[in-house]
Amino acid sequence: MAPIKIPTFTLARTGDKIPAVGFGSGTKHRIRKQSTPGLGMQVRDDEITNVIVSAIDSGFSHLDTAESYLTRIEVGDAVEKSGIDRSKLWITDKWDQGWVLGGQTYPSHSPSGPYESLKEGLKLLKTDHVELFLIHGPFFTKETSNITIEEAWKQMEQLVDEKLTRNIGVSNFDIEWLEKILKVCKYKPQVNQIEYHLYLQQEPVVEFCRKHEILIEGYSPLTPIRPEKFSKDVNPLKPVVEELSKKYNVDPSLLLLRWVYQSGVLPITTSSNPERQRNTFKFFDFKIDPEDFDRLKSVGQSVHFRGNLAEQLEKNKN
Numbered sequence: 444m445a446p447i448k449i450p451t452f453t454l455a456r457t458g459d460k461i462p463a464v465g466f467g468s469g470t471k472h473r474i475r476k477q478s479t480p481g482l483g484m485q486v487r488d489d490e491i492t493n494v495i496v497s498a499i500d501s502g503f504s505h506l507d508t509a510e511s512y513l514t515r516i517e518v519g520d521a522v523e524k525s526g527i528d529r530s531k532l533w534i535t536d537k538w539d540q541g542w543v544l545g546g547q548t549y550p551s552h553s554p555s556g557p558y559e560s561l562k563e564g565l566k567l568l569k570t571d572h573v574e575l576f577l578i579h580g581p582f583f584t585k586e587t588s589n590i591t592i593e594e595a596w597k598q599m600e601q602l603v604d605e606k607l608t609r610n611i612g613v614s615n616f617d618i619e620w621l622e623k624i625l626k627v628c629k630y631k632p633q634v635n636q637i638e639y640h641l642y643l644q645q646e647p648v649v650e651f652c653r654k655h656e657i658l659i660e661g662y663s664p665l666t667p668i669r670p671e672k673f674s675k676d677v678n679p680l681k682p683v684v685e686e687l688s689k690k691y692n693v694d695p696s697l698l699l700l701r702w703v704y705q706s707g708v709l710p711i712t713t714s715s716n717p718e719r720q721r722n723t724f725k726f727f728d729f730k731i732d733p734e735d736f737d738r739l740k741s742v743g744q745s746v747h748f749r750g751n752l753a754e755q756l757e758k759n760k761n
């Protein structure tokens with residue numbers, strides 16, 4: 444089978460071309476890895492590896508992992524097992540700065556900062572560099588990692604200078620945190636990975652990032668059609684997505700991925716199902732008409748829903 448041709452976005456500082464859809468090894472894979480006794484950062488789970496091998500075989504060339512997912516080891520194994528040439532892949536990794544979730548503190552795996560994190564990560568990933576390294580979240584406290592955002596960003600820049608990552612960026616950052624970095628940086632963030640879908644359009648931060656040539660990656664793009672995630676009684680998109688999926692003759696998931704992509708955002712999605720993995724790329728094959736695009740946008744804006752990190756990131760909003 445001829446390799447699938449995936450469109451790309453171009454990163455402003457390096458001109459690197461990042462494949463326009465990413466395969467995630469977080470969310471359910473993270474939960475599985477963290478909650479199965481005996482598994483850990485250094486202890487592999489062959490089932491997750493096989494899911495990632497299947498994703499690569501299906502055509503994904505952009506893999507998303509993170510220190511906190513504990514899935515670096517499976518990504519490293521999967522790349523090896525798939526036999527794909529490393530130069531054909533884009534790997535994104537993230538520093539775990541630590542978290543305060545549900546009143547509980549989860550200290551960073553690498554409290555000295557991103558430098559130590561990526562050094563360890565590259566061993567698990569079995570590679571000498573990644574294409575993109577992110578600070579996973581703006582959660583800097585004494586109990587989590589005890590360094591400042593400015594110190595962390597200096598280390599990120601050092602990782603670029605030592606060629607351990609080609610690009611650097613952030614995740615879950617709002618404008619005030621981006622501004623802290625922009626004030627002190629030698630290299631600007633190239634990417635901000637945030638939750639992004641029709642029910643969370645995040646216009647202020649998206650606009651800010653566009654102005655500063657920071658690419659937005661959108662995680663959880665399928666949220667509006669995942670009843671286990673979006674369980675509100677009111678789901679005004681449901682009939683519209685049904686109607687437009689028929690009109691374009693596509694699965695509802697493809698309509699949602701296309702909407703994200705067509706709005707200039709790079710979707711990060713995941714599936715353990717090989718057929719769904721293979722079908723993902725069909726969203727590059729059609730275009731949503733402007734009036735349908737705007738209709739989805741305005742119906743989506745009638746509900747505000749954040750499925751990840753709401754407790755931390757919804758402060759002062761709405």
Ligand SMILES: NC(=O)C1=CN([C@@H]2O[C@H](COP(=O)(O)OP(=O)(O)OC[C@H]3O[C@@H](n4cnc5c(N)ncnc54)[C@H](OP(=O)(O)O)[C@@H]3O)[C@@H](O)[C@H]2O)C=CC1
Pocket residue numbers: 466467468469470471507508579614615636637662663664665666668669694696711712713714715716719751
């Ligand atoms: N930076 C951050 O803080 C965060 C980053 N992420 C990254 O983003 C990735 C994706 O996040 P996630 O929320 O899982 O993204 P999605 O919105 O893509 O949801 C994926 C889920 O949807 C299901 N699914 C896939 N295809 C379909 C379909 N056609 N119809 C219905 N359901 C479908 C999958 O199940 P099935 O396997 O059965 O197909 C899977 O459980 C993560 O793995 C992680 O890498 C995520 C959250 C936070």
Ligand SMILES: O=C1Nc2ccccc2C1=O
Pocket residue numbers: 469470473509751752
């Ligand atoms: O994949 C992820 N799931 C999450 C849940 C909470 C905070 C971050 C994440 C991820 O990055």
